Amino acid sequence: MSDEDISSNPFAALLPLGSQPQQYTKKLSANEDNVVDTTKTDDGLSERFKASCILGEIFLVTLDPDDIYSCPKVYLKDINNSQTWLDLDCLNQVVLERLLLEDPKQSIQFDSKSAKSEIHLEQDLKNASEQKSLHYLFGSFLRAQHLLVKYQGTSFEHYIKECQNVALTNAKLCLQQPELVLSQSLPNQFIDIFFSNYKTVLGDNCMVMLDFFTRLANEVHKFTEVGSVKEAFQPILDVIYQHMTTELNLMHVALFEYLDLLTFFHRSEPLALAFLEHSTPQASTPKSYEKTLLGCILSFSCIPVSDSGPYEFFNNPSAGTKTENDIIEANIWKALANLGDKVHQLFHGLIKVSDETRHQVLNWLANCLHSNEDRAKLWTAQIRYPFDNIYCSDRFFLNLCYVMLKLCQPFCKNISSKIFKIDPTYMTAVVTSDEDAKKRNIHAKDLMKLTCLISKPEHEEDLASSSNQTYNFITECFYLTHFCLMLGFQVLNDKFMRLSQELHRIQRTYAEAHEQEGENGMPPSIKEQLEIGVTIFLSLKAALTEPQLLDMSLQFHITTAVWLSQIAVFGKVDKMNAITFPLSNKPPTILATIPEITLDNLTTFTKFVTHYKPETYQAAGDRLDHLMTVILVFMGSPERMSNPHLRASLAESLSSLIPPSENRHGNMIGLNLFYEGKIFRTHYLAKHVAEMLLHVFVSIEMTGQSVAFEQKFNYRRPMYAVLEYIWEIPLHREAIKELVAYAEENIEAPNAPLFLRFINLLINDAIFLLDEALSYMMQIKEKQQEEEAGMWTELSDEQQQEQTSNLRQISMLARYHNIMANSTIQAIELLTTDIKSIFTHDSMVTRISEMLNYFLVHLVGPKQKNFNVKDKNEYEFKPQQIVSNICKTYLNLAEDEKFCFSVLSDGRSYSESLLIKAKHILHKIGWSQQDIESFEALDQKIKDLGVKQKEEDEMLSEAPDEFLDPIMGTLMKDPVILPTSQKTLDRTVIARHLLSDQSDPFSRKPLTMDKVIPNVDLKDKIDRWLRENRKRIKEY
Known part of the structure; x- marks a missing residue:
């Protein structure tokens, strides 16, 4: 082919602008070891020429000193003096040499006159002179991806894909052997690339970036002998941790960008395992979990790091208006919900990667909860320091509660039938090894130490699960969430309530000082103490009342109520069954395997919501019926729940369902404005409310069920509110009258009737x-x-x-x-x-x-x-x-x-x-x-x-002493003999005594009314004496 003929070749347009086709062809031909006849190999030379152009456009390098017209490129003169074109054989060496250049900018060659525009020229020069290795390699990968669309289906597709492989190979080399680019911070480059591409306008760059880093991780995993994924990515995770712990807070916009970045680590199993290993503390101390990367992201909150500060929100609260505080609270809620959703996305993604990563996540959660179990004990609640430095913080645990509740959403929303897959024997399960825990899905530790609803009945078969029994994710998630709520929401709620009481005390002191000394004479410490207290109070309240947290909590507790009600009546079930009263006196023994925290968490939540966010109930609608059911099943049934405190707490939960307008104690009871008390009229077990209420009222006083007197009256206060409310509803008033009729008919029964014991108390x-x-x-x-x-x-x-x-x-x-x-x-x-x-x-x-x-x-x-x-x-x-x-x-x-x-x-x-x-x-x-x-x-x-x-x-007054009751000193009308002490008392006197104390008042031995013996002879004497004296008085 003549020089004139080559100018007509369709690929000639790809030659550098201003270059003559004849000149370029001569260069290619001259560099061939064996000079070929261009008339025979025109197609081969043209493809090689075009491939060289594509490779140069992708990597912005050239071996040709005269290649100055297409775009800015780095000229690598030391590669091969005899070769001026790029091919796949030399590409790896070319790219490596390009990476090793100290100042690529010094080697750029380009004729600025050929630039399309000044803006394009500036960007092209920046790309060509990029010194940061990962930036350069990702840029090359990105340019290859854009060309891949253009040349898809052509012979050049192979070249372009090989270019991407070369970029990945060299990026892998950088991560596995960072000493090659010692002066560079590869972790920061990784982070910069992610942030600059994750949310591009069109989104294409984001997908390319994720593909690049995912394939890069896979490449590293293929060649672990040089360096594992963990070793390659640990420095990146270290830098992320450093940034998050030193630069960010809840309201920092970059926080959520970093959380998006971390979701990258659930794109493959090696990445997920590297992330989880990085977040597993070396020493399993309680606080160590918060000091990991996972723990760090769970610790962003509006809750102060400590009571002594610093305080990020609600500073100087007395100067702010309620509207201003409401705006701050709304902004906090938005940030907390966003944080919770992002962290859940991370946890959920890690769980979904593989069986191994799910095992590792559940292990992390279970070990963290187990090591922090003492957080819930009374002595840690009363003495905050130094325990704040020993256990994971309130910030950490409340966010973890959000994540766990969100993990439970699939089986909690709309009361899914999946809840019957929850196995009540889970807490009895014991594993022998880590592999056993993985195989059987048992990760929670020492759950058997938790108090159960009832004690294991004597002479019953072993309730523990068999050594080969396996459990499902729903069961594990359910129990771990309750454990987390016990350590998180409950502990913080207790702290919040104590703070509220302390603030009332400080306010009284402040008011007294203000009255005595005036504003100017008041000690500044009192005002400062009040300001700090209100700041902490508002911060805790904002964290605890975040709407999504409360909505998910309500769904979870309603689900728990459904499950517990069915278990308490029928034992293990696989579907919903109708519950009828009266319940059997012999409850399912499986209750001896269910921890009290399942109901304790429920009552804590309902009491909190009632006081501080009653509108939360509105979204539940008819599902609140399930709360009523679980309350009625357990509140009046010591056989199903031994703890009298917990049954009394259920009465307070019952009071939370009373509408506010009809509640005379509105300052202490909350409400569902939507429900308007319908539940007390239409619930299918509503007629049993009064009986169950009186049961728990009486049982907290009776022998073996006693509680401290002040606590007892605290429990009864909401009971009075419920009684007062239901008294106005005919259904309930008739139920109470039925209890009265039964009591009158059986007033001297061995076991005093319920209503009689109630009015006595x-x-x-x-x-x-x-x-x-x-x-x-x-x-x-x-x-x-x-x-x-x-x-x-x-x-x-x-x-x-x-x-x-x-x-x-x-x-x-x-x-x-x-x-x-x-x-x-x-x-x-x-x-x-x-x-x-x-x-x-x-x-x-x-x-x-x-x-x-x-x-x-x-x-x-x-x-x-x-x-x-x-x-x-x-x-x-x-x-x-x-x-x-x-x-x-x-x-x-x-x-x-x-x-x-x-x-x-x-x-x-x-x-x-x-x-x-x-x-x-x-x-x-x-x-x-x-x-x-x-x-x-x-x-x-x-x-x-x-x-x-x-x-x-x-x-x-003239009656003989033997006719007088020895306790009351009054004339006996119906004397009876007490079998153990042989003392004679009036029947009404001993009956009244036995209502409160079922023992002989003289011998202190057990006694019931059916054991007393009528003293017939003495009664005859008394009756005869009365007749004679009345007759005498009448005659007189």
Whole structure:
């Protein structure tokens, strides 16, 4: 082919601009070892020429000193002086030499006149002179990818793919032998490439970048003898960790870019295993997990690192408005949800890579939870330091809760049938090795140490799983999530509640100091303490109330409720079954394998949501029915849950379902505005609410189920709220009346009926609480008088502080007892509006009448001045309300003559003026004239009975001692012999005693009413004596 002929070749257009085809052909031909006839090999030379151009365009290098027209390229003159074109044989050497150049810019050759534009020229020069190895190699790979689209299906596709392989080979060499590019930071190059390409406008570069790094990791994995994936990528993970721990916080935009970067590590098993090994602490100490890369990303939060700061949010809260704080909180929520979703994406991706990576992730989670298990113990909660430096932080665990809850979403959303795949025997499983744990899917450690719902019944077969039993991911995820919630949400909730109480104390101190000293004279430490406390409070609240966290928690706990309810009634099941009451007294023994934390987490959550985010319930709709079900199944069934504290907590969870508008204690109970109390009317087990509520009320008092008295009343407070609410619903009122009817029919049964025990405790509580409350009010009155008289000014500063502290303590106790006394008295008044006969039964009538008289005489008699303190509202002391409730109770029972006689017979408190004094108070507090007239009629009725009673009393005063009850000193009407002590008591007296204490009051040995022996002879004597004396008096 002549020189003229080659100019017509279609590939001539690919020659450098301005170059003559004839010149280029001569160069190629001259460099051939064997000069060929161009007329015979024109196609071969043209392809080689074009391939050389493509290789040069990809790697921006040339071996031709005259190649200056196409684009800026680095001229490598030392490769092969005799070869001026590029081919696949020399390409690896060419690229390596290019990488080793200290300053590629010095070797660029290009005729700037041929540049398309100044902008393009600047970018082309930058690409050609790139010194950073990974940047250069990825750029070459990217250019090859763009050309691959152009030449797909042609003979040049092979060349381009080989170029990508060369780029990967050299990138692998850099990662495995970083000493070749010692002056460069390959980890930072990796990070820069990822960030600059991950979110490109078109997204193409992102896919190419991910493909490049994934294939690069695979290349490294193929040649592990030079360096493993772990060794190659560990420096990158180290730098990521350094950046994340020193430069970022929750609101930093780069945080989420780094989280996106980390998701790259679940693109292959070697990468995932390298990442997991990097995040596995060398020493399995509790805090070490937080100091890993996985732990680091779980520790970004609005929660302060420590109580002493630094504080990133809500600084100087007193200066901010509620709107401003709400905006800050909303921004925090958005960041926390974004963080949680990203971290979940990372965990979920790692789990999905392979069986081995799933095993490693579950191992990491289980080991972390196990090593931090002491976080949940009381002593760590009370003494924060130095435990903050020993265990993983609240920040870490709350974020881990989010991740675990999100992992549970597939079987929690819409109550999937998958929940019945959860195996209740999981916590009994024991593994012998790591391989055994992987094979059988058992990663949680020492779950058997957790307290179960019930103890293992004696003589039952072994409940532990067999040594070859395997478990599924759903089971592991379910139990690990509950364990995590125990260590995370529960612990932080406890801290939050304690902080709330402490803030109330500081606020009172602040108010007192402000009142005494004014703003200027107040010690700055008090205000600073209050500011810091509010800052921490708002930060914790923002973290705990993040909406997605709460929504997922609610779904998870509803799922738990469904599963537990089915297990508690039917044992292991594979589908939903209808639950009916009454439940069997013999529960499934499988309950002895289920940890209490499953229900403890549920009650903690419902109480928190009720107080701080009640609108969370709205999204649940009818699924809240499952919460009602699990509450009814366990609350009144000690056979299914031994722990009385936990059953009492379920009562508070029940109170969270009460609508706010209908709840008189709105300050303590929360609500589902959407549900509007429908659940108490339409739930298929609703008619059993009252019975289960009374069961738990009574059981926390009974032998073997006792709890501390203050805790007991705390438990009962929400129970009163539920009772008050359901009393207004006919379905529940009728259910209570049925309990009353049964109690009256079986009032002397060996085991006292439920309602009888309930009202006995109600009266006990009222007597104790109101008595204590009045005692504290009297002490406050004395302290206030001492202070007003100036007696404290004579004391030293230390003594004055002691007096102030004592007064504060007494005030807190007074407030607490007043609140509980008000609730208890109100409950009695409420019940007696429609239930009367059982209150006036022989075993109860004396107690109720004496209680009413005793407190009425204190509140309307001469002693009332002892309780007349300043600012009664501060102590929740509401004497007028108590008097009103007491007087209403008198009226409710007024028609029963036994009650009226009992009121009259109370020689300790009753006097003819008692009800008259009460009437004056009732006028003041606004009772209607009709009610006051009814009260006057009762007063008159009692006085009329007094005339008859006086004659009876005179007669009884002469009764022989053997006729008198040894405890009460009253004439026995139905004497009975106690079998163990052989003492004789009146039947009503011993019956009343056994309601609270099922033992002989003299021998202290166990006793029930069916064991007492009627003393027939003595009763005959008493009856005969009464007839004779009445006859004598009548004749006289």
